[in-house]
Amino acid sequence: MNTVLEARNLSKAFGGIQAVDDFSFDLRRGEFLALIGPNGAGKTTCFNMLNGYLKPDRGSVRLQGKELVGIRPRKIWRMGVGRTFQITETFLSMTVLENVQMALISYHRRCFDLFSRATRLYRDRAEQLLELVSMQEHASRACSELAYGDLKRLELAIALAHDPVLLLMDEPTAGMAPSERVALMALTAEIVARQQVSVVFTEHDMDVVFAHAHRILVLNRGELIAEGTGSEIRENPMVQEVYLGGGAVFEAENEAASA
């Protein structure tokens, strides 16, 4: 089976405003799918319907054939949907390694253990995961001392702890320098390819989107207005009008032409 996720006719309204309207898409195994659009287009609402934080008014989401609508977010996570946050969310009073260990402890349902030493559990696996994102040398540092780019990589390791089939990444490169953005997305792409994880991500940095997304969906006012590869989206006049603009702020070649 090649399709991992099928979203069909997703709709959600908030107080009369249609945040997402009849939105459908498929996601293949190992695919890197970008969801873009202006602020308030419904990207976050859409994400929250995929991971169970919001119940759609209509529509269905199937992960490997299993319906996700109506299932609690925690259960959806256990079924193999991981996520990273726009603004990093980590346990700041713990070390980097302990952060990953916590994800493993939860995955193995050991949270109610009152007597073991938490720091001795699943150490090896946690170290492997840190190695995957090249964070092993930071393992014993306090999470609160990390640079932002490193926190992002730590989040990626946490999100991979339960061997997800689908990763939802909300603006994964927000707040990072261009070089770090490229590095983080290259790393993510490599892991995705190796572990056959599928990724849906939202992003405002078009350099990142065009460089890495296999396919792009464009939302505007809750509706899907375009779908295609980077060059198709770039040329689409409707997308240019509502979202991309003249391209001066993200592309060097365009900028030279307009100057």
Place this chain on the structure above:
Amino acid sequence: MGFYFAQLLTGLANASSLFLIASGLSIIFGVTRIVNFAHGSLYMVGAYLAYTLVSAMDLGAFGFWLGVLVAAAIVGLIGLLIEMTILRRIYHAPELFQLVATFGVLLIFQDATLAIWGAQDLLGPRAPGLDGALRIMGEPIPEYDLALIAIGPLVLLGIWLLFRKTRWGVLVRAATQDREMVAALGVNQAWLFSATFVLGAFLAGLGGALQIPRETVSLQMDLSVIGEAFVIVVIGGMGSVTGAYVAAVLISVLNAFAILIFPQVSIVLPFIVMAIVLTLRPHGLFGAAGSEHGAPTEPEQPLRLMGEKGMMILFAAMAVFALSPVIVGDFTTVLLVDVMVATLFAVSLHFMMGIGGMVSFGHAAYFGIGAYAAAMMVKQLGIGMLPTIFLAPAVAGAGALFFGWFCVRLSGVYLAMLTLAAAQILWGITFQWQQFTGGDDGIVGVWPAGWASSDKVYFYLAFVCCIGGIWFLRRAAHSPFGYTLRGIRDSRTRAEAIGVDSRFHQWMGFTLAGAVAGLAGTIFAFSKGSVFPDSLGIAQSIDGLIMVLLGGIHALAGPILGAGVFVMIEDWVTRLAYWRVIFGIIILVVVLLAPDGIAGGINRLFARIRAVRKGGTA
């Protein structure tokens, strides 16, 4: 019919003065994020000042209202003084510090009032011109009540206009949301805060001053009103003045009718209403999400397991402690049991706050349940001491399980307030339910079994229980469960995203801390031979907070150090006449000068020594 209408009017009149104090509290919290425990003291001082001024002037109706206003204005000035000398220094401290600091201010006020006006209750003058009663539907309604009913909405309107229609009001509302940004836009926030505090203090003073024709002026006014004012603010939504009015009316009117059916209900009714409202609307009737947290705190350092050297020092200290009854006299042995009980209590509170991130203003509830359960089991059910030591903490755990279910639905200040409410409900029940709890007289004659009746034997029994409890919670802090709780405290979003049921874990953490507090209460009951309602009172809860704070909240050893030092200080200070002033000053000194407590101070000392050594060798 007329009778019920009269009850309604009485309720509305009560609502006005409650609204005045609660609105001040709410405004102050909204802008400064400080939960002002001393707000009841401002109310009390307002009443005393109005009493003195109105009696001294004796100018009829004009003199009465002038006296009331001048009293409120003086309270406003006192508020300015407090704000400038104390609160300004703790705006960036965690909410726990602020609460304890304002409790210190409350203690100082209590003794100052006692010194100025004496211990006797004072009967205030009636309001000239409004001292009669009107007949409405056949029932006599005091004219003064009608005046109060009008004053409440008038003040509400005034505050509303102030906040909506003046530039100052817009600035205050902006500061409620982002203080730093308001300063960066050119507003001198120091004065904005001072002015807000003065307004809040003025309203509290006015509330107190307006009460003098209706209530005797006494030294108990502060604590009796503050609990209710908290409840009103929380029901209405922290920071919402309209909410405060609606909540004041709701509580007062409900109360006016409820006492007809069940006269004892007035102590617990506000807290029950609050529990219901918060369960349905976690931010109160008019509160906004995000209003529940004070200043953001700096992240803690990761926990470290104790090294070998530390273990050796710990064992040595414990050995010395275990041998001490052989050396010291019986009197000191009893004091050492007090220290152990306090330590266990403080450690359980620290587990809940430091590890679990749930600030409790009512942890004494579970201490008290443990103590009362033990007393009732031994005295009324005839269960032996040893089974009781296991069963009574289980009862406390069950109590924590019950109240915790409500509490963990909330967070921040709201959670803290609900824990306070739970403790007050229990206190009210023990106080009123005389046939089982003995009411104010408590339960006496709760002695240990014969074999453990000597002070030395009981010391060792307490030693085993307390050290066992402390060891257990320490172990739990390092366990996956403890880490899970800390994780939820750090980031609930992240915890949920890795599949943790954060509410359920917090609930269990709450219960565990409650059960251990119950064990402390059980040991306490047998060591004193009696239990009284104060074992679940506000003061007992605050004692626990002070111990944790004194020791330092960011260290596992904090509560142990804090409890030891606290009991010693208390033992010495309470022998003095004006001990509250001294205690209040000690609290303020700790909060202002050593915010990371004793453990933090020791850590800093070691860090400095290490730095010096490094510098020496390099």
Place this chain on the structure above:
Amino acid sequence: MAVLSLKLRMRPPVLEVANLNARYGRAQILHDVSILLGRNEVVALLGRNGAGKTTTMKSIMGMLRQVDGRISYENQDILGKPSYMICRAGIGYVPEERRIFRDLTVEENLEVGRRAKRENAPEWTLERLFDLFPNLRERRSNLGKHLSGGEQQMLTIARTLMGNPAVVLLDEPSEGIAPVIVEQMGFVIAELKRQGLSVLISEQNLHFARLVSDRAYIIEKGQVRYDGSFDDLDQHPEISRKYLAV
């Protein structure tokens, strides 16, 4: 290594930061940072996340405590002054994560920023701001939290302009908003310059920075690593590769 563009230094600076050091707790964030902002100049402060851009701006704005060095504005020393006095002196700050007052209306948000007119700076009225940000006019009585991300970004800038500043510090205005709004932001900055304001803008987006600013500083690990024009920066691609790694 730093390329100095002397001709830009000839005009008297309106804002001068010299040997600025800033700490958070024990960690030193800025090391001897020196920056000049000329009159009616738009200067970009480039650097990665955590390089010290926001710290520099907050230091200028008096929002940090552990700062030493010299910061002068119109030849007056402002280091150590509280931020409200710095704002009143004529420096406006537009923070990074928008920070509008969510429960206040657009007009009330602007009211918070309002300050008296200043001699050395253009005067902004509600009407003039609404001409610059037409969306805000339509939404003048809406609550801040009901605005879209782009509108919120416009509101933060408008709010700061209400203080009639002579200097504006813009902290990462392009972060997290749609490219089409970033372009609008570019027009706004050009308009501010046309009105005679001086602007210091912190950016990670080199394309955008180049579009709107006259010259740039690159800051890395709390130190200034480059000081010069964008053309010179293009002559030395190794610099931007090393410190910005574009």
